[in-house]
Amino acid sequence: xxxxxxxxxxxxxxxxxxxxxxxxxxxxxxxxxxxxxxxxxxxxxxxxxxxxxxxxxxxxxxxxxxxxxxxxxxxxxxxxxxxxxxxxxxxxxxxxxxxxxxxxxxxxxxxxxxxxxxxxxxxxxxxxxxxxxxxxxxxxxxxxxxxxxxxxxxxxxxxxxxxxxxxxxxxxxxxxxxxxxxxxxxxxxxxxxxxxxxxxxxxxxxxxxxxxxxxxxxxxxxxxxxxxxxxxxxxxxxxxxxxxxxxxxxxxxxxxxxxxxxxxxxxxxxxxxxxxxxxxxxxxxxxxxxxxxxxxxxxxxxxxxxxxxxxxxxxxxxxxxxxxxxxxxxxxxxxxxxxxxxxxxxxxxxxxxxxxxxxxxxxxxxxxxxxxxxxxxxxxx
Amino acid sequence: xxxxxxxxxxxxxxxxxxxxxxxxxxxxxxxxxxxxxxxxxxxxxxxxxxxxxxxxxxxxxxxxxxxxxxxxxxxxxxxxxxxxxxxxxxxxxxxxxxxxxxxxxxxxxxxxxxxxxxxxxxxxxxxxxxxxxxxxxxxxxxx
Numbered sequence: 132x133x134x135x136x137x138x139x140x141x142x143x144x145x146x147x148x149x150x151x152x153x154x155x156x157x158x159x160x161x162x163x164x165x166x167x168x169x170x171x172x173x174x175x176x177x178x179x180x181x182x183x184x185x186x187x188x189x190x191x192x193x194x195x196x197x198x199x200x201x202x203x204x205x206x207x208x209x210x211x212x213x214x215x216x217x218x219x220x221x222x223x224x225x226x227x228x229x230x231x232x233x234x235x236x237x238x239x240x241x242x243x244x245x246x247x248x249x250x251x252x253x254x255x256x257x258x259x260x261x262x263x264x265x266x267x268x269x270x271x272x273x274x275x276x277x278x279x280x281x282x283x284x285x286x287x288x289x290x291x292x293x294x295x296x297x298x299x300x301x302x303x304x305x306x307x308x309x310x311x312x313x314x315x316x317x318x319x320x321x322x323x324x325x326x327x328x329x330x331x332x333x334x335x336x337x338x339x340x341x342x343x344x345x346x347x348x349x350x351x352x353x354x355x356x357x358x359x360x361x362x363x364x365x366x367x368x369x370x371x372x373x374x375x376x377x378x379x380x381x382x383x384x385x386x387x388x389x390x391x392x393x394x395x396x397x398x399x400x401x402x403x404x405x406x407x408x409x410x411x412x413x414x415x416x417x418x419x420x421x422x423x424x425x426x427x428x429x430x431x432x433x434x435x436x437x438x439x440x441x442x443x444x445x446x447x448x449x450x451x452x453x454x455x456x457x458x459x460x461x462x463x464x465x466x467x468x469x470x471x472x473x474x475x476x477x478x479x480x481x482x483x484x485x486x487x488x489x490x491x492x493x494x495x496x497x498x499x500x501x502x503x504x505x506x507x508x509x510x511x512x
Numbered sequence: 513x514x515x516x517x518x519x520x521x522x523x524x525x526x527x528x529x530x531x532x533x534x535x536x537x538x539x540x541x542x543x544x545x546x547x548x549x550x551x552x553x554x555x556x557x558x559x560x561x562x563x564x565x566x567x568x569x570x571x572x573x574x575x576x577x578x579x580x581x582x583x584x585x586x587x588x589x590x591x592x593x594x595x596x597x598x599x600x601x602x603x604x605x606x607x608x609x610x611x612x613x614x615x616x617x618x619x620x621x622x623x624x625x626x627x628x629x630x631x632x633x634x635x636x637x638x639x640x641x642x643x644x645x646x647x648x649x650x651x652x653x654x655x
Binding site: 154158162163164165166184187188191192198201202205209212213216217219220222225228229232235236239242243245246247248250251254255258259262265266269270273274279280281282283284285286287288289292293295296297299300303304307311333414415463471474475478479482483486490491493494496497498500501502504505507 | 574
């Protein structure tokens with residue numbers, strides 16, 4: 132049966148099944164066993180599985196915009212993670228396996244960087260570097276280095292284990308493919324894959340810059356509410372200062388709202404969708420509405436305070452603080468800029484404070500548990 | 513262009529490789545590292561979804577994954593020390609007496625390859641001590 136007669140659905144399912152079978156066969160041949168392993172055949176099977184997997188990725192998810200640098204880095208880190216993961220599983224010597232695991236972590240951290248998560252990259256390296264060093268110590272102290280041993284030279288059900296693990300992976304990939312097709316896909320009549328479009332940016336770089344500038348000006352604003360009528364360094368009266376902040380925020384929120392939800396701007400870009408209806412755009416629009424409301428309340432409070440003396444200064448500062456926080460969140464809620472560490476900290480200590488506390492308690496309990504488990508009964512300290 | 517699907521597929525493959533290692537390897541330390549690798553696959557999923565949705569909720573979840581992974585490492589390594597003290601081995605099958613009732617025990621039928629003989633290894637003499645001459649050289653010196 133020629134390949135050209137296959138539907139895209141059949142071709143994709145066939146690629147997944149072939150990759151799963153080849154990977155399971157390769158791992159079966161490479162896993163440790165007392166007899167001589169067929170390393171060459173196993174490596175060839177794994178390379179073939181990787182090629183089929185890459186072909187499936189390209190045919191299923193490839194987009195219209197070539198990004199050579201990003202794609203190259205993704206390929207490099209993905210191959211590193213999967214390749215060193217394979218070495219970890221198939222390596223007899225646990226010390227070499229630990230080194231391979233270190234490279235898996237480094238490759239994963241590269242993927243984190245590509246996904247705009249620099250804090251997680253650093254945290255993962257720090258946490259796992261400690262874990263890897265400790266693991267090395269354990270490996271050197273405990274592992275059998277004198278010769279063949281049961282734990283290093285035998286595997287537990289290598290055929291069924293490999294088949295089970297990769298069958299699970301194949302099912303996940305198949306579900307991913309169905310998600311890509313859409314919920315109406317069937318075996319006989321697959322739904323056409325819609326062409327990927329360049330979506331409208333939820334927040335442009337200029338708008339983000341304006342928002343961060345407004346945040347900086349709002350940080351200096353409370354000093355302008357005191358005896359000195361003008362904030363330091365502004366060179367303008369306090370009323371005009373706050374008026375410019377208000378106008379900037381209204382301009383930015385107006386342009387975002389118009390682009391995302393009202394008019395469908397950017398008609399000059401033929402690839403752009405006229406209107407964003409996805410979750411990200413909806414969240415940004417909600418955030419825009421919050422900024423507008425806080426901006427109105429703060430402007431009213433500032434004008435009343437400056438010209439009528441009420442509300443008092445602390446209430447105005449609280450309103451300004453609210454606008455500042457909302458503007459900062461709006462500036463960070465777009466396409467996830469790489470400098471998002473401060474936003475992550477803000478999120479952790481506002482929305483996930485209880486979970487942070489629980490994680491700390493869990494770490495404490497684990498530390499105490501480790502000490503208790505390793506304690507020798509009846510042996511003096 | 514690299515899309516969300518690429519990251520999800522790679523994460524699934526990483527999780528699958530870790531799962532195979534966890535199911536098949538008998539060394540406790542290697543099994544532990546494979547479990548950590550599965551966690552890394554899950555973490556890639558979370559971070560990719562965070563990027564896709566344009567918020568940081570996924571990254572916050574990964575912070576908690578890191579905390580749980582650190583706890584797991586502490587307790588697991590402590591357990592390994594205790595198990596090694598009792599069983600003098602890192603083989604998980606040593607503890608198969610803990611299996612369920614009615615499950616037959618796993619028996620290793622294939623013999624392990626012979627360990628290299630001690631006389632094949634090169635041994636250096638301690639520092640400051642004159643090395644003993646081989647027997648054939650001693651005989652040659654007498655003649």
